[in-house]
Amino acid sequence: MxxxxxxxGTYDLIPPYSAKYLxxxxxxxxxxxxxxxxxxxTPGFEDVDLFARGxxxxxxxxxxEMYTLTTKGGANLALRPExxxxxxxxxxxxxxxxxxxxxxxxxxxxxxxRYERPQKGRxxxxxxxxxxxxxxxxxxxxxxxxxLADQAYRSLGLRNFRILLNSLGDAECRPVxxxxxxxxxxxxxxxxxxxxxxxxxxxxxxxxxxxxVQKQLVGAPMLRDYLCEACKAYHSEVRxxxxxxxxxxxxxxxxxxGLDYYTRTTFEFVHDGLGSQSAVGGGGRxxxxxxxxxGPALPSVGWALGVDRTVLAxxxxxxxxxxxxxxxxxxxxxxxxxxxxxxxxxxxxxKTGVAADFxxxxxxxxxxxxxxxxSGARFTVVAGERDLAEGVVQLxxxxxxxxxxxxxxxxxxxVRARLA
Ligand code: HAM
Numbered sequence: 287m288x289x290x291x292x293x294x295g296t297y298d299l300i301p302p303y304s305a306k307y308l309x310x311x312x313x314x315x316x317x318x319x320x321x322x323x324x325x326x327x328t329p330g331f332e333d334v335d336l337f338a339r340g341x342x343x344x345x346x347x348x349x350x351e352m353y354t355l356t357t358k359g360g361a362n363l364a365l366r367p368e369x370x371x372x373x374x375x376x377x378x379x380x381x382x383x384x385x386x387x388x389x390x391x392x393x394x395x396x397x398x399x400r401y402e403r404p405q406k407g408r409x410x411x412x413x414x415x416x417x418x419x420x421x422x423x424x425x426x427x428x429x430x431x432x433x434l435a436d437q438a439y440r441s442l443g444l445r446n447f448r449i450l451l452n453s454l455g456d457a458e459c460r461p462v463x464x465x466x467x468x469x470x471x472x473x474x475x476x477x478x479x480x481x482x483x484x485x486x487x488x489x490x491x492x493x494x495x496x497x498x499v500q501k502q503l504v505g506a507p508m509l510r511d512y513l514c515e516a517c518k519a520y521h522s523e524v525r526x527x528x529x530x531x532x533x534x535x536x537x538x539x540x541x542x543x544g545l546d547y548y549t550r551t552t553f554e555f556v557h558d559g560l561g562s563q564s565a566v567g568g569g570g571r572x573x574x575x576x577x578x579x580x581g582p583a584l585p586s587v588g589w590a591l592g593v594d595r596t597v598l599a600x601x602x603x604x605x606x607x608x609x610x611x612x613x614x615x616x617x618x619x620x621x622x623x624x625x626x627x628x629x630x631x632x633x634x635x636x637k638t639g640v641a642a643d644f645x646x647x648x649x650x651x652x653x654x655x656x657x658x659x660x661s662g663a664r665f666t667v668v669a670g671e672r673d674l675a676e677g678v679v680q681l682x683x684x685x686x687x688x689x690x691x692x693x694x695x696x697x698x699x700x701v702r703a704r705l706a
Contacts, residue, residue, distance in 0.1 A: 295410030340371030342546025407563030559602030611662025620670030
């Protein structure tokens with residue numbers, strides 16, 4: 287018989303390990319939910335042109351990494367490689383920018399797909415938690431997002447991450463810089479593909495990891511020297527606000543992100559324990575994206591943190607998340623009659639909010655006890671015919687090892703009292 291495996295570059299999340307992923311999503315979204323961000327969910331696929339126009343025709347994501355498909359109806363779709371274009375599309379479609387005050391603040395959590403060469407920390411299916419603040423040009427908003435991401439990582443116990451910060455300028459100053467950089471790059475001894483990249487997206491060349499290229503880049507014009515007054519003032523206010531919040535960052539003039547929509551503030555969260563896939567999260571301002579996808583001018587800013595890489599970063603630091611056991615009470619029946627009674631008791635416990643599980647199947651006490659131990663339950667409830675004849679069940683505290691007989695009628699109240 288043929289057996290199937292998860293497709294290349296993907297992996298399954300399986301208990302108990304999967305609980306880490308839930309905890310990470312919870313920790314990242316927590317600060318957002320407490321800061322006025324509303325939850326948004328969009329489809330897993332979109333019109334392919336949304337990403338081509340939004341993320342950028344010349345980016346690796348669009349040219350090489352998209353999973354595209356043509357439906358039976360002839361629509362050209364792509365599995366979403368990122369969340370920002372989708373979220374902005376949805377906000378525009380629902381007229382959120384007209385409905386209430388700006389900015390529209392949204393957070394999301396989901397699966398993303400990129401046809402990349404798989405390696406540790408780089409997968410073809412991965413998950414992000416992200417935030418977008420749409421329709422407002424205010425450095426405090428950029429600062430808020432950076433501070434909230436920092437807070438999320440710290441709440442998880444992560445310490446060895448760094449925040450890299452840059453400004454990419456705006457529609458006024460970046461074209462001037464772009465031209466200056468192109469002039470410089472044309473004079474270098476570069477291979478054909480890099481020269482081509484210099485014509486389409488010269489800033490990406492600054493990001494080239496090869497030493498032979500980096501050597502030649504010494505003395506290249508730097509964007510910092512070309513920023514217009516408005517961009518400079520904006521950037522210095524972002525820096526001031528996050529500094530005042532006690533968030534430590536590094537200025538990185540070479541930080542260029544892999545998506546074309548960025549303007550002004552850009553940042554990346556990197557972790558040094560991850561090898562080459564060191565970016566655990568990233569984001570920035572995208573003041574022109576709305577117009578690029580057919581909307582009105584809506585200056586916006588956001589980020590996405592990678593859940594997979596955050597889990598790897600936690601492991602690299604040896605951080606053990608404090609994940610409480612999912613089950614509080616495990617009930618084990620020793621006779622047919624006890625099965626009915628204890629199954630009823632489990633249902634009652636669950637109704638009152640106590641997490642409870644039951645000894646399913648007809649295995650012996652020993653194997654049921656094993657399951658009870660594995661569940662991490664604080665209490666076990668065991669009952670056989672003799673107990674029921676006396677109207678009691680045996681309640682055992684798995685922490686102290688103490689056991690006593692409790693009247694069946696008092697079980698729910700007793701358990702709740704002891705758990706409290
Ligand atoms: P991004 O930098 O492409 O930005 O992705 C954000 C994070 O997603 C990365 O830092 C990484 O942790 C994770 N990630 C990306 N690709 C992979 C992969 N192949 N395998 C595992 N993890 C991956 C964005 O997606 C932007 N939409 C962020 C943003 C939001 N900018 C403004 N708003």
